[in-house]
Amino acid sequence: MVAFPLPPGSTIGILGGGQLGRMLALAAAKLGLKTHIYCPEAGSPAFDVAADFTCAAYEDAEALSRFAASVDVVTYEFENVPGQTAAILGAAVAVAPAASILAITQDRLTEKRFIEAQGIPVPAFANVESLDDLHAAMALLGTPCVLKTRTMGYDGKGQAKIMSPAEAEAAWHAIGRKPAIAEAFVPFSAEVSVIVARGRDGQTAVFDIPLNEHRNHILHRSSVPSGLSEATEKAAREIGQKLAQSFDYVGVMAVELFVVGDRLLVNEIAPRVHNSGHWTESACMSSQFEQHIRAVAGWPLAATERFADVEMTNLIGAELEDWAKLAAEPGAALHLYGKAEARQGRKMGHVNRLKQR
Ligand SMILES: Nc1ncnc2c1ncn2[C@@H]1O[C@H](COP(=O)(O)OP(=O)(O)O)[C@@H](O)[C@H]1O
Numbered sequence: 001m002v003a004f005p006l007p008p009g010s011t012i013g014i015l016g017g018g019q020l021g022r023m024l025a026l027a028a029a030k031l032g033l034k035t036h037i038y039c040p041e042a043g044s045p046a047f048d049v050a051a052d053f054t055c056a057a058y059e060d061a062e063a064l065s066r067f068a069a070s071v072d073v074v075t076y077e078f079e080n081v082p083g084q085t086a087a088i089l090g091a092a093v094a095v096a097p098a099a100s101i102l103a104i105t106q107d108r109l110t111e112k113r114f115i116e117a118q119g120i121p122v123p124a125f126a127n128v129e130s131l132d133d134l135h136a137a138m139a140l141l142g143t144p145c146v147l148k149t150r151t152m153g154y155d156g157k158g159q160a161k162i163m164s165p166a167e168a169e170a171a172w173h174a175i176g177r178k179p180a181i182a183e184a185f186v187p188f189s190a191e192v193s194v195i196v197a198r199g200r201d202g203q204t205a206v207f208d209i210p211l212n213e214h215r216n217h218i219l220h221r222s223s224v225p226s227g228l229s230e231a232t233e234k235a236a237r238e239i240g241q242k243l244a245q246s247f248d249y250v251g252v253m254a255v256e257l258f259v260v261g262d263r264l265l266v267n268e269i270a271p272r273v274h275n276s277g278h279w280t281e282s283a284c285m286s287s288q289f290e291q292h293i294r295a296v297a298g299w300p301l302a303a304t305e306r307f308a309d310v311e312m313t314n315l316i317g318a319e320l321e322d323w324a325k326l327a328a329e330p331g332a333a334l335h336l337y338g339k340a341e342a343r344q345g346r347k348m349g350h351v352n353r354l355k356q357r
């Protein structure tokens with residue numbers, strides 16, 4: 001195994017070739033580090049900006065071994081890395097964040113139990129493996145409530161809101177009768193997130209807290225400052241740091257939070273860089289992507305200081321068509337992901353708008 005810090009010229013392997021992998025590769029290049037992207041989809045956005053790529057299945061043990069042998073450390077841009085893939089890589093090369101953290105955060109039930117065990121509040125929840133379980137959960141949680149598949153959910157997929165007990169059966173079918181959790185519906189006043197980096201030396205660095213607004217269950221806008229009180233922001237930062245410590249985390253992770261009055265409840269953890277942190281690229285000393293690369297390469301973390309107020313807006317699907325107008329807009333930093341097809345609901349790019357403080 002290699003020694004950290006990795007010197008410039010070293011290669012970071014990244015599993016996943018979407019926009020997050022692409023932005024990680026760009027940040028690595030800025031520090032003189034090479035990247036090798038591993039992704040099963042031909043034409044993945046990150047392939048364009050990396051020194052090397054492997055286009056192979058996550059189950060392809062031989063391709064994984066070759067990949068592991070060609071890099072100095074492996075990280076990921078998504079949390080649903082199959083356990084077997086992480087195990088094959090972990091046997092051959094340093095992997096960060098650790099595979100055990102992926103295993104916990106891939107499953108909404110183990111994730112919520114882990115968070116609760118750290119003494120951090122989450123919405124009331126119950127394990128649901130059958131329609132009977134769902135009825136029992138609803139007796140406990142009341143309605144409305146939200147049924148979510150334990151694994152593989154994203155952008156609101158694999159979820160159903162249940163307004164009354166009469167809707168339980170339809171919801172159970174809608175999510176495909178898969179192992180799930182039911183959560184009490186949280187009447188939140190806002191959604192925010194914490195983007196926290198933790199280095200190999202255990203140091204942490206936290207960015208300012210963004211306020212997140214969703215449209216059709218997809219992040220639409222993140223604004224900083226969040227407008228929350230200083231005390232609430234401090235509490236949010238502490239939750240991020242505490243979770244990063246308790247995972248012995250290396251890299252950047254995001255914690256999505258519901259704000260209810262002056263209370264914070266953790267919605268979910270993303271063990272990776274996060275869409276609600278894209279503004280850091282334009283408004284801070286260092287981006288979330290640079291922090292992640294620094295952490296996995298064993299470098300010291302950079303300052304997270306923010307020097308402008310900022311609003312990040314996602315460009316979803318056909319919104320990409322506005323690119324020329326956005327490119328001409330003063331004060332707007334445009335970032336496009338180079339995806340060939342602007343399918344509905346697909347994240348095509350984002351724009352960071354800086355505001356005078
Ligand atoms: N228990 C809940 N109460 C109220 N709204 C919720 C609840 N759970 C999820 N939501 C809403 O749905 C969105 C997506 O849910 P989330 O659990 O974050 O799944 P995903 O993995 O799809 O991001 C949240 O950002 C929030 O707006």
Ligand SMILES: [Mg+2]
Binds near residue numbers: 155
């Ligand atoms: Mg979410």
